[in-house]
Amino acid sequence: MADIEYSEQGSRHRNALGTRVLGGIAFAVAAACLLPMLAVALAAITGGTDTISHLIRTVLPGYALTTLLLVGLVACGTFCLGVGAAWLVTMTRFPGVRLMEIALVLPLAFPAYVLAYAYTFVLDHPGIVQSTLRQVTGWGPRDYWFPEIRSTEGAAIMLILVLYPYVYLLARAAFLQQSATAFLAARALGSSPWSAFWKVSLPMARPAIAGGVLLAVMETIADFGTVAYFGVQTFATGIYTSWFSMADRAAAAQLALCLLSFALLLAVIERTQRGKAKYYQSGKRHAAMPASELHGWQAVAAFILCAIPVVLGFLLPVVILVQMGMDSEQNLLSKRYVGFIRNSLTLAGTAAFVTVCAAICVGFFQRLKPGRNSATAAYLARLGYAVPGGVIAVGLIVPFAAFDNTLDAWMRATFDISTGLLLTGSIWLLVAAYMVRFLAAALGAYEGGQSMVHSNMDAAARSLGQTPFGTLRRVHLPILTPSLLTALLIVFVDVMKELPATLIMRPFNFDTLAVQAYRLASDERLEGAAVPSLAILAVGLLPVILICRQVGRNR
Template sequence: GAALMLTIVLYPYVYLLARASFRQQSGNAFLVARTLGRSPMQAFWRVALPMARPAIAGGALLAIMETIADFGTVAFFNVQTFATGIYQAWFSLGDRAAAAQLALCLLAFALLLAGLERSSRGRSRTAGRGARFETMERPVLKGAAGWGAFLLCFLPVLLGFVLPVIMLGVMAIGSGQNILSARYLGFMSNSILLASVAAVLTVAGAILVGFRARTRPGRSSRWLVLGAGLGYAVPGGVIAVGLMVPMAGLDNAIDAVMQETFGIRTGLLITGSIWLMILAYIVRFMAAALNAYDSGMATVPGHLDAIGRSLGQPGPKLLTRVHLPVARTSVVTALLIVFVDVMKELPATLILHPFDVQTLAVQAHRLAADERLSEAAVPSLVLVGFGLIPVLILCRTLGRESMGRRAAKLGTAISAG
């Protein structure tokens, strides 16, 4: 049951990245495979799928890390994992040493997974698109094939969205909650503000890390990428406590110095603000943004960097005029993933949020913990709605952006001076 629930919840990680990768592929390679006698299915398995492997592997790694760090689902189904063991040791037994040992094992497992994925990728690279870029012609399925494709694609949507929303809607009717009240508007504004700021800062950090790893390959860059991605495998509560303890000590030290020197009490400057929450979100979801950005850059041939430098686009200009225009869809995907993840993040928010900053996730958790499930359905539905907005924006962006314009954009970016 837990595995089925996690599959239904986490399949968009692979779907979004794979869809962006398939959209970036030229139809030329597929057509060449067809002219060489391959059937459409053989051309897909031998050409299109290997070209999308970096995106699929990145999405699968995100899903695996989210699974080993998940707490709510496995706790509900009473499955003993590292995440539940850490929470039980820390919050129920008060044994910080045991919780630290379990967290260290979880970190080691995450490092092993990331290392295996990188080593399995090896030196494989995606070929360039070429000067002529042809989009794939969309096939038209009719009859049994069309209905079979529709049912197969609609099944995860039915189980992961339609049925839960219907159940939450039935529970929310008559709950007495007013989502337009000042209280709920405050929950919404706090959630949107935290998710937006955290998404922008996290993706910006991921772009810088990915740019360094691409332009300065080496052992230090590989370790930097691995270190940036480890936070995704650690439960949010562990990251929150790990940040809160040293930052509280720093706040107390600053307060003591200011009181002794100037007679002023500063209080909790860091731990009492939302910036510690945003720092925890950045650490937690850096891997999600990095994998999304890296999957987009994997389709860009390395010689384009040398061409850009020879045309007077060094350093920051190479990033802003060559890399970012090409990886635009991947950057939007990264923003979407981090935004939605921050909106629904609960453990870190529960531990670090100031008293006057409440979010939709915290409100839904408190109502559900009090067995007020009908009332908890209201903030849950609002969370679903806000999570659906960026998904629709991304789908519209992917749907209307032609590959020909992107190829022309790439040529303009390289030649611009």
């Protein structure tokens, strides 16, 4: 009997120890996600008022107005494209609708800055469109007006074309889940299909649509490659300019704080509206929304309207990039490009593994010990999705550079040894930035799979003497393999496309495909930039294919 009691006490001790270790890791991850924001705020406050006063008198109003204008244009554009396309493929039937409902997701594979390179090559003054126009008409450079692609409006169009799938996917899911009861009641009361959509279906889908638009807006304020290449002065470009061109860390931190405040405000709005997103079906059964059969010019118009964003956001850019790449002197198989590919794969693979491991620790701790502490850790871990990469980069470099400099000064004074920069400029600090930025995506994928694991499985594992880590290894991970692979793939692709954090934090002489594409485009070598851009696009297609398969199953 004593042996049994001793065994039970040992099992409880091991379980408690495992829970404490897991909790310690989860809180360490949450602290790592909170550190950049605290560091940016502290650096901005201690930077003095001279810098911020100068910024207010000079560039800050311009940064704010341009950023707000860009946000407004992207919000309106993604709303119109995403909701319109979702309604057409969900509520109407026309030839090619099955193809369109999947193809509308494809532009999500493109980074906005790659799209900017392709369209600049075609639409800029030396491009084929304006060159052909001058040849046909005999006009000179000052004899005609042509829309300027390198502008705030041009950047907004690039962002709209790659970000509208966020709104499309969420709006389409909301329309599919709606019951036809309210819509048919409105039609029976004399409302036209358009009126019923505007007064009934759209308000019921509002929370999902608002969530998609806010996601697009947060990606917009985080964008650096597109606005930097087009010469649009936003907070993102201001941070990079202050850090590198002006070597003014205080100005960079204060601009980062402004951008961080705006991003967190959007995150609070998104979470608040999601918390209020409750719609209850009053009927006893769910009736599928009726789809209208379109014929003649209506069917043609619906197909064209759905095809326009697919052609402009995917097919045409792919054709342009392939043509550009064929005319360039860049060779993906050369030793130099093999190095870029190796660096990109090393960063993306390492960051994906570390990020998914962190998501497992945070998610499993919340399941193992639900309560305020674990919920707080999970909430802090999700904050990174709302923080632009440039802000995270500044927030990590400032404290770790101070640590490295302090340690080096102490070692010099004590042992006459210089330690240099141990952490600043290292791959591991860059991987930490990626983890903070993309942990929310990995955590969402993990929790989606974890919800399918019944709590009885945990109880059975504990009754068989399994520790928390044993339960995770032998029960959860085998069941969650598909969700974990999805999380790995999502983070891997996001890291491949990430530009601002990589530009600011990468080690010396450690360039990636994204950095190479940005450098070539900045030097106006657009044909060369097409080659690494196509490689990034090829990798970006992988999660989009998974999303397309899911869209096909949902029909």
